[in-house]
Every structure is written in structure tokens, then in C-alpha cells.
Amino acid sequence: xxxxxxxxxxxxxxxxxxxxxxxxxxxxxxxxxxxxxxxxxxxxxxxxxxxxxxxxxxxxxxxxxxxxxxxxxxxxxxxxxxxxxxxxxxx
Numbered sequence: 001x002x003x004x005x006x007x008x009x010x011x012x013x014x015x016x017x018x019x020x021x022x023x024x025x026x027x028x029x030x031x032x033x034x035x036x037x038x039x040x041x042x043x044x045x046x047x048x049x050x051x052x053x054x055x056x057x058x059x060x061x062x063x064x065x066x067x068x069x070x071x072x073x074x075x076x077x078x079x080x081x082x083x084x085x086x087x088x089x090x091x
Contacts, residue, residue, distance in 0.1 A: 018059055019066035024052035027066065031075040047083050048075065 028049030032041045052069075055061035069075070 015064040016062050019052065019056040019061045019063050021053055021056075023063065023066040023070070024056060024061075025049050027052050027069055027075070030070060047087075048079070051079060051083050051086070 028045040028047075029040070031048055032045035033039070034041060052061060052066070056066070
């Protein structure tokens with residue numbers, strides 16, 4: 001199945017606007033799945049989704065940047081560190 005999504009079809013205003021919740025959720029699904037076993041780590045999926053959506057609400061994660069994250073092979077370590085820091089501060 002081909003990827004039919006083309007970010008260039010969107011205008012500049014949309015690409016610079018905050019990421020949508022479905023994008024944030026897709027990032028969570030993509031990077032919470034264990035590559036070896038194929039099993040989903042549901043706790044990590046929720047944490048990644050929440051972190052991405054929080055960044056989007058703060059206008060720190062744009063539609064275009066979320067698209068780039070989805071096309072990456074791994075989630076950047078700075079996002080994982082943000083999640084770990086949040087968990088540590090809540091304890």
C-alpha cells in the first residue's frame with residue numbers, strides 16, 4: 001500500500017499550525033510498538049501521545065514537524081527524556 005499523504009498539498013498556514021491529535025496518537029502508536037516482538041506497549045503509547053499533544057497545545061510541535069517525526073525510524077531521545085522527566089516530577 002502506498003503512502004498517499006503529501007504534506008506539500010497543504011498550505012503554509014496549515015503546516016505551521018499545531019499538530020493534530022490524530023498525528024500525536026499516530027506517533028504514539030508507531031514508537032510504542034516493540035520492533036522485535038511486534039507487541040504494543042500501551043503505557044508507553046499513552047505517554048508518547050500525551051507528550052506530543054502537550055507540545056502541540058504549547059505550539060512547540062507543528063503539523064509539519066509531526067509529519068517529519070512520523071517519517072523517522074526512531075523517536076528522538078529528547079522526547080523520551082521529556083517523558084521521563086515528567087514521570088520523575090510526578091512521583
